[in-house]
Amino acid sequence: MTLSNSYRQITGATAVAGVAGSPVGHSLSPIIHNAWIEAAGIDAVYVPFNPPADRFSHFAEGLRGGAVRGLNVTLPFKEAALGVAHEVGERAERAGAANLLIFNEDGSIVADNVDGLGLLGAIAAQVTGFDPKAGPAVVMGAGGAARGAASALIMAGAPEVRLVNRTLARAEVVAGAVGGNSKAFSLDQAKAAFDGAALVVNATSVGVASDDALSLPLEGIPVTAVMMDMTYTPLITPFLSKARLLGHPIVDGLEMLVRQAEPSFEAFFGRVPPPGVDVRALCIEALKAREKAPA
Numbered sequence: 169m170t171l172s173n174s175y176r177q178i179t180g181a182t183a184v185a186g187v188a189g190s191p192v193g194h195s196l197s198p199i200i201h202n203a204w205i206e207a208a209g210i211d212a213v214y215v216p217f218n219p220p221a222d223r224f225s226h227f228a229e230g231l232r233g234g235a236v237r238g239l240n241v242t243l244p245f246k247e248a249a250l251g252v253a254h255e256v257g258e259r260a261e262r263a264g265a266a267n268l269l270i271f272n273e274d275g276s277i278v279a280d281n282v283d284g285l286g287l288l289g290a291i292a293a294q295v296t297g298f299d300p301k302a303g304p305a306v307v308m309g310a311g312g313a314a315r316g317a318a319s320a321l322i323m324a325g326a327p328e329v330r331l332v333n334r335t336l337a338r339a340e341v342v343a344g345a346v347g348g349n350s351k352a353f354s355l356d357q358a359k360a361a362f363d364g365a366a367l368v369v370n371a372t373s374v375g376v377a378s379d380d381a382l383s384l385p386l387e388g389i390p391v392t393a394v395m396m397d398m399t400y401t402p403l404i405t406p407f408l409s410k411a412r413l414l415g416h417p418i419v420d421g422l423e424m425l426v427r428q429a430e431p432s433f434e435a436f437f438g439r440v441p442p443p444g445v446d447v448r449a450l451c452i453e454a455l456k457a458r459e460k461a462p463a
């Protein structure tokens with residue numbers, strides 16, 4: 169057997185980082201990080217891990233041996249990731265979940281949550297001049313993603329965060345946990361929540377449009393409000409498509425994924441991602457290939 173010229177040597181010196189999720193096959197993080205690793209010319213590799221859903225803590229415990237620099241953490245392990253850490257940063261504490269674990273040489277684990285940085289970075293990348301302090305932000309949903317978004321917006325100085333959720337009680341819990349001036353609304357109260365909003369983020373796991381699971385009065389939202397969807401399959405979701413038709417500036421979830429990967433890469437490898445690599449285009453290519461692949 170001969171190896172192609174593009175084969176990258178993996179040795180005992182190769183730094184290892186990765187993403188843990190279940191399932192994890194859909195994760196675009198390996199594409200993003202390995203493209204940056206390649207372009208930076210560093211001796212490292214980024215691997216997807218799929219630990220059994222009920223054994224995440226055993227899995228993470230095993231990585232304290234020093235073989236792995238760090239992990240991104242995705243569903244369903246974000247809360248469990250907080251539980252295995254010896255040190256929890258303020259962002260993860262407020263979000264009630266971690267999406268980044270760093271394994272220190274002394275065996276300790278540090279938890280962080282960079283989803284909020286991803287959200288704010290995505291808005292800055294796709295909309296000129298947005299200031300989180302400018303007005304109330306609406307976050308739809310009350311799961312881990314919504315909690316991360318709400319806490320990041322409070323920390324960035326949003327004067328008010330309104331959490332709109334199917335289950336009002338869950339929104340109330342999140343509002344209480346993230347602090348600041350945050351309020352809970354049911355779906356029936358969405359019109360009031362949208363009043364005067366400067367930003368509306370869909371952090372539910374369903375689409376939001378008249379022909380989808382959630383039918384909400386988007387027409388009442390000030391047209392200057394930035395509309396963002398955390399979901400990126402499809403890239404332009406029904407929510408974003410409707411928002412664009414109504415004349416809003418829009419921000420997609422893929423940009424958030426790419427932007428949260430930047431501080432992760434820096435935490436793993438001690439340097440910022442190299443410039444000039446269009447990881448967003450690589451992700452779009454991968455998403456298109458998946459659409460075409462037989463189910």
Ligand code: NAP
Nearest residue numbers: 309310311312313314334335338371372373398421424425
């Ligand atoms: P989660 O914990 O499962 O929360 C799901 C939320 O959606 C809950 O608030 C739930 O309401 C609501 N929901 C689900 N089905 C609904 C329906 N039929 N009608 C109304 N509301 C419904 O999920 P999560 O971890 O927060 O993630 C949410 C989404 O964000 C996922 O699609 C995830 O992939 C995405 N995300 C993207 C990024 C990124 O980088 N782009 C990062 C993180 C997450 P109830 O409370 O009433 O059940």
